[in-house]
Amino acid sequence: MQSIKTPILKFTGAHMADAIIATANTNSTPGSIVDVSVEGIVCRLSIEKNKYFDTLPIIPTAARVENEKILYRVKVKAELVQHSNGKMACGQALNIKSNRSADKIISNGRTDSEGIMFLTLETYEAGSLELSSSTPGVTSASLKIVLKDAWYESLFLITGYNVCNEIDFSGPLVEGTGLQEKHKEDFLFGARGIPMQGTGMDTNGKYISLLHMRGHWIANSRGAPDHVLSQDTAFQYVSAVKGKFGLVKENHSIAVDPHVIPPRAQVDIDGVGLRFADDKGSKIVSYHIDNFLGSGKAVVQVWLSEGVNGTHRRVKFLGD
Incomplete structure (x- = not known):
């Protein structure tokens, strides 16, 4: 027995x-x-x-x-x-x-x-x-x-962010240091383009990131940043948007306050789904999650139509 x-x-x-x-x-x-x-x-x-x-x-x-x-x-x-x-x-x-x-x-x-x-x-x-x-x-x-x-315990404020897309710009085609093709001038050098956002998608679906910007912003008549000079900037093609903690993918990655959600952690947001903490932002503080939407104005319009932006939702931390 x-x-x-x-x-x-x-x-x-x-x-x-x-x-x-x-x-x-x-x-x-x-x-x-x-x-x-x-x-x-x-x-x-x-x-x-x-x-x-x-x-x-x-x-x-x-x-x-x-x-x-x-x-x-x-x-x-x-x-x-x-x-x-x-x-x-x-x-x-x-x-x-x-x-x-x-x-x-x-x-x-x-x-x-x-x-x-x-x-x-x-x-x-x-x-x-x-x-x-x-x-x-x-x-x-x-x-x-x-x-x-x-x-x-606390609910999170849910917002969304995106990177720029060349299809939303209208400037003339110009050359950029480090790039094989010409791109729209305001996309490469304007305040709504790559110099401000760090990365953007071109009309062929390829990501371009800012390699360096040695000069300073040229202000508009209101004193706000308007553009940078071409000789002060250089670019490179990249496979994806790079976040603080890893590559950022649309409707997969979020920017978080790493004092609240650990880097690279997986969470489940009510009404949104599973997301990964691949990024952080200077304005993302405490109980605030910024959902990466992709590139261009169109993805923002879709996001705003879904009724999630600006709401407070419960979040579940998913352990390893």
Whole structure:
């Protein structure tokens, strides 16, 4: 007979659902007895539902990314019952510990008048962990938790951004340093073109990026940047738009505040879908996501017609 670890004791109280509170190993000897020690108080641990009515962890509004990791917060409920009579153990001291040293447990240390204590688990470490009681006289089965996906507590402002497309420009065709073909002058040197945006798509569907701009902007009559001089700029053909953390793809990449969403992280935006944090922007601060739309005015018009731009939406962090 093979030794098998199996639950052998359940406890049912007036305010507690059936809960396995002890396990033991059987052995190969017929008629053998397995001793299980159950203390005077039984503790049942469970995960409380969050504001979105599931048991995923929450990423607190005030939390900031550390070492490209998000802060997980989980609310846990501890119910204590006296083993001898099934009554709730009110005012009972209770200490809950994790099997991982990096995890932080926050509680008031005692059960309330209904024998219940709520505690908070906070950690930057994803993966599996177990919570259990370390209080003498209290028996509890371990609560196993896997930290991976999590909801952001705050909603995000959703906007969109694009790069320029040569089809939206009307200037004469001119040469540019580093380019094999002529392109529209205002596309290459104007304030709405590549010098301001860094990258643009030409009429053949190829991306052109600014290699360098050594001069300064020539202002218009209102004092705003108008154009740069051709001799001060150089360009190069590139395969894609380059973001701060990787190549940027339309309706795939987003610009984020890396203090809130880690670089290269994957998130699920309500009503938008899966996106990757491939970029950041100077104006993208805190709970703001900028969705990369592609190139040209047409993609912006489509985006604005969908009713997403400027709305606040919940976002789920998707762990590895």
